[in-house]
Amino acid sequence: MKMTEGKKQELSREQAIWMYQKMVEIRKFEDRVHELFARGILPGFVHLYAGEEAVAVGVCAHLNEKDSITSTHRGHGHCIAKECDLNGMMAEIYGKVTGLCKGKGGSMHIADLEKGMLGANGIVGGGFPLACGSALTAKLKGTDAVSVCFFGDGANNQGTFHEGINLAAIWKLPVIFVAENNGYGEATPFSYASSCTDIAQRAAAYNIPGVIVDGKDVMAVYRAAKEAVIRARNGEGPTLIECKTYRNYGHFEGDAQKYKTEEEKQENLSERDSIQIFRQYLLSNNVLTEQELDRIDNDVEKAVSEAVQFAEESPYPSADELLKDVYVSYQ
Amino acid sequence: MSTKRVITYAEAINEALREEMKADPNVILLGEDIGAYGGVFKVTKGLLDEFGSDRVIDTPISETGFTGAGIGAAMTGMKPVVEIMWVDFTLVAMDQILNQAAKMTYMSGGQTKVPLVIRTQGGGGRGNAAQHSQSLETMFAHVPGLKVVVPSTPYDAKGLLKSSIREECPVIFIEHKMLYNQKGEVPSEEYFIPLGQADIKREGKDVTIVSLSRMVHFCLDAARELQNEGIEAEVIDLRTLVPLDLELVKKSVQKTHRLVIVHEATRSYGWGAEVAARIQEEAFDELDAPVLRVGAEDVPIPYNLNLEKEMLPQVRDIVDAARNALYLSV
Numbered sequence: 001m002k003m004t005e006g007k008k009q010e011l012s013r014e015q016a017i018w019m020y021q022k023m024v025e026i027r028k029f030e031d032r033v034h035e036l037f038a039r040g041i042l043p044g045f046v047h048l049y050a051g052e053e054a055v056a057v058g059v060c061a062h063l064n065e066k067d068s069i070t071s072t073h074r075g076h077g078h079c080i081a082k083e084c085d086l087n088g089m090m091a092e093i094y095g096k097v098t099g100l101c102k103g104k105g106g107s108m109h110i111a112d113l114e115k116g117m118l119g120a121n122g123i124v125g126g127g128f129p130l131a132c133g134s135a136l137t138a139k140l141k142g143t144d145a146v147s148v149c150f151f152g153d154g155a156n157n158q159g160t161f162h163e164g165i166n167l168a169a170i171w172k173l174p175v176i177f178v179a180e181n182n183g184y185g186e187a188t189p190f191s192y193a194s195s196c197t198d199i200a201q202r203a204a205a206y207n208i209p210g211v212i213v214d215g216k217d218v219m220a221v222y223r224a225a226k227e228a229v230i231r232a233r234n235g236e237g238p239t240l241i242e243c244k245t246y247r248n249y250g251h252f253e254g255d256a257q258k259y260k261t262e263e264e265k266q267e268n269l270s271e272r273d274s275i276q277i278f279r280q281y282l283l284s285n286n287v288l289t290e291q292e293l294d295r296i297d298n299d300v301e302k303a304v305s306e307a308v309q310f311a312e313e314s315p316y317p318s319a320d321e322l323l324k325d326v327y328v329s330y331q
Numbered sequence: 332m333s334t335k336r337v338i339t340y341a342e343a344i345n346e347a348l349r350e351e352m353k354a355d356p357n358v359i360l361l362g363e364d365i366g367a368y369g370g371v372f373k374v375t376k377g378l379l380d381e382f383g384s385d386r387v388i389d390t391p392i393s394e395t396g397f398t399g400a401g402i403g404a405a406m407t408g409m410k411p412v413v414e415i416m417w418v419d420f421t422l423v424a425m426d427q428i429l430n431q432a433a434k435m436t437y438m439s440g441g442q443t444k445v446p447l448v449i450r451t452q453g454g455g456g457r458g459n460a461a462q463h464s465q466s467l468e469t470m471f472a473h474v475p476g477l478k479v480v481v482p483s484t485p486y487d488a489k490g491l492l493k494s495s496i497r498e499e500c501p502v503i504f505i506e507h508k509m510l511y512n513q514k515g516e517v518p519s520e521e522y523f524i525p526l527g528q529a530d531i532k533r534e535g536k537d538v539t540i541v542s543l544s545r546m547v548h549f550c551l552d553a554a555r556e557l558q559n560e561g562i563e564a565e566v567i568d569l570r571t572l573v574p575l576d577l578e579l580v581k582k583s584v585q586k587t588h589r590l591v592i593v594h595e596a597t598r599s600y601g602w603g604a605e606v607a608a609r610i611q612e613e614a615f616d617e618l619d620a621p622v623l624r625v626g627a628e629d630v631p632i633p634y635n636l637n638l639e640k641e642m643l644p645q646v647r648d649i650v651d652a653a654r655n656a657l658y659l660s661v
Contacts, residue, residue: 068407102440109438118406119439123430129396130431133403133411140359140385140409147403160426163396170391325441326475327500 009287010219016287017296019061019218023053023275024300026077029086030249032304033076033093037253043095046107049077051248054274055180056081058221059148059241062229066145068116068134070127073108074180074247075120078150084112090307096314103317104325124185125155128164128177135173135232146174146232154185156199162206165240169206174232176225179242180215186251187259200242208238215243216274219281246272336519341374341511343485344450347492348375348412350521352382355410358496359386361397362414362450371416372452372511394420398449399427405447405501406435412496418453418505419462432501433476444499448492452506454545454595455643459508461631464639466544466596471503472572472605478502478526479572483547485515487570490524498526507545527574531583535563538653539583541606542593543569546644550593553649564653572602580606581614588619589656593649598626623652 011019030050036042049056052074060069060081071078079089084100092099093107100112111119118134121127131149138145155161156179168175179199183190196202203210209228213220221243228239246268250257282288338346352358360375366389369376379387390397394415401411415421421428428449435443455464472479480495480502482488488506495502532547533554542550547568554564565583569576584590590610592603603624610622628642654660 068403070403100440101438101442104440105438111439111442113406113439113442118403119435119443121431123426126399126426126431129399129427130403130406132396133400133405133409134407136400136404137407137409140404160395160399163393164399166391167393167396167400171388325437325439327436327478 009285011287013287015061016282019057020278020282020288020293021296021300022057022060022081023218023278024297025086025303026050026053026056026080027275028300028304029080029089029307030076032308034249034253036308042093044106045252045254046093047074047252048247048249049074051268051274052077052180052182052215052245054218054221054278055178055215055243055245056150058218059176059178059225061222062225063116063146063148065114065116066143067147068118068131068145069148069150070118070131071120071150072127072152072155073120073122073124074152075110076107079110079112079117079120082112082115082117084110084115084117086303086307087310088112090311091314094311094314095316096311097317097321098310098314102321104321125151125158125160127151128160129167131175132164132167132173135168135175136171138174139171144233146176146229148176148178150178150180152185153179153181153183153190153194153199156202157193165203165206165208165238168238169208172235172237174235175238176228176232177238177240179240180245181242182245182247184247184251184259187255189259198242200240203240208240210240210242212242212244215245216268216272216277218274218278335516337514338485338517339511340485340488340506340513340515341372343489343517344374344492344506345376345378346517347489347496348378349381351493351496352378352386357408358410358412359388359404360412360414361388361390361401363390363392363416365389365414370414372508374511375414394424395427398424399431401447402427402432402435402445405445406443410446410496412448412450415449415451417463418451418467419465421449421451421467428471428477429474433474436500437476445501446499447501448495448504449501450504450506452508454507454509455632455639456509456545458634458636458639460634464632466594466627468505468572469596469600469602472602476500477573480504480526480570481543481572482506482570483510483544483568485513485517487524487530487568489517490522491526491570494523494526505544509545524570526571527576528570529576529579530568530570531565531579532568533564533566535565535587537563537587538589538591538656539565539567539580539587540591540593540649540653541567541569541580543572544595546593546595549644549646550649552646553653556646556650557653562653562657577606577609577613580610584610584614585617588617590618590622591625591649591652591656592622593625593644595627595643597629598624599629601626620656620658623656625649625652
């Protein structure tokens with residue numbers, strides 16, 4: 001397929017493929033985890049990222065392996081967008097020894113340090129100070145690495161939000177704070193829990209840029225993140241990006257979601273699906289063809305099935321793993 | 332040739348920081364008023380001038396924020412030494428310390444190292460009241476993943492801090508505010524004290540007294556009083572709570588058959604209970620008397636100096652406990 005004559009594409013073909021593929025990976029991975037959990041195959045509990053794909057992918061499209069991210073309890077999407085291995089992720093969720101954390105972390109603590117994924121986090125707001133720390137390392141070592149702190153709207157009333165952003169602002173740390181405002185902190189509406197109408201407003205209190213984007217539109221996220229990442233790499237300090245999004249599933253699997261209205265479900269699950277929006281963008285701008293997109297869908301479907309198979313066939317950790325990794329050096 | 336010098340506990344800690352900062356450019360300091368001000372106890376005096384503001388970083392009063400920043404920096408290649416001005420303020424940052432720092436390595440299946448030292452100071456004795464005088468070492472020792480160091484002398488403080496900075500897991504290093512001006516011999520040559528090695532501060536054959544931090548000095552005073560009565564107390568300074576050198580305590584109990592545990596922390600649920608339990612589990616047959624504990628009364632620390640003295644363990648209490656352990660009338 002030829003590119004549109006005379007008009008420079010905003011995304012290269014490679015970028016477009018990468019972004020679409022990562023979004024589909026997240027969706028299919030999460031849909032599969034949903035199904036596995038419902039069948040009682042997975043232990044613990046899981047918080048699914050489906051519906052919010054545009055956020056993780058639009059931001060991580062600008063990152064490389066030297067850049068770090070901190071994540072949340074809803075972290076699978078961030079892992080995938082930061083290029084964590086699907087097999088290792090699925091095995092981790094299964095609690096298998098081949099998991100990224102040898103089955104010791106699980107869904108809420110997936111980490112892959114080699115990829116710059118510092119860890120999902122079971123504590124709402126736990127990542128703000130950590131992201132400041134990895135950004136401090138970059139600043140002190142004089143690299144141009146940036147840190148991204150993903151957080152949900154529920155975290156913007158935690159003290160760590162304010163302490164982290166303040167620290168990043170006074171030290172001009174290369175951090176991008178990415179709010180995923182899906183409208184609910186667990187089951188409590190954002191409008192009830194927060195004194196502000198938008199999280200981005202709070203950036204003003206810390207004298208840093210605060211922008212609001214349509215978190216369903218990966219290109220909108222991509223553009224805002226591009227500017228923020230450039231700013232951070234240039235030593236100009238942090239940015240707060242608020243992405244208005246929606247979580248397709250409940251807070252956790254098993255959540256009856258009675259607090260959601262029919263209208264919002266209709267709007268977000270069918271009319272404003274982030275993958276469909278991006279697909280339309282790619283087609284109408286002649287970046288990728290239907291066939292190419294379908295092929296990606298099929299490849300991802302296979303990759304997710306392989307991940308499930310890998311996880312199922314992997315062994316559980318042996319009992320002697322229990323006492324390892326508590327202290328790095330213990331007597 | 333070892334040169335004998337006498338310096339204060341604060342100076343010894345300052346030397347440890349200076350030496351480790353010289354040895355490794357990744358060692359950085361973070362904390363409130365540690366730069367130009369030199370720290371409220373002057374422990375970081377002169378370090379800003381020597382190492383600059385990129386390595387001696389003043390923070391806002393934001394314990395959660397800068398402690399967590401220390402963790403994140405440690406995870407990505409730095410070796411931060413975070414100063415939390417008072418151990419009481421660590422409570423503000425507990426999520427970062429207990430949920431994040433302590434568990435990162437384990438949760439990530441060993442991928443993450445957190446070479447972080449949190450230096451802080453605790454203890455009573457000067458009327459700082461309930462929120463500036465606590466002894467909270469047991470809280471940290473109770474959560475797997477943290478090492479806990481509680482030094483009693485300038486020599487120990489320096490050697491243990493240097494080792495702590497070279498650890499690859501988080502270390503809680505709790506100094507004592509009443510010890511900063513205490514002087515002791517510290518060689519000018521470099522040395523390290525490994526974590527997990529208790530130290531016999533005084534040898535004796537009649538009763539073992541186990542303690543740490545400032546209370547070690549109270550125990551030594553008590554031992555001198557007991558000596559006047561012909562009782563030879565052995566005083567063991569644990570120096571680190573995690574790792575715990577139970578072996579040395581056991582060895583001593585095999586000799587004395589009597590054990591008194593002394594801590595400044597409130598008595599109930601303190602680390603004394605842990606040591607007592609472990610000794611009866613592992614050396615029950617060696618004991619000729621119940622293991623006794625001396626600790627602070629179970630109340631918030633009062634401001635009034637008389638009440639504070641009443642609340643905290645005193646030399647007299649230790650002497651009495653030792654006599655009790657020997658079935659002598661008090």
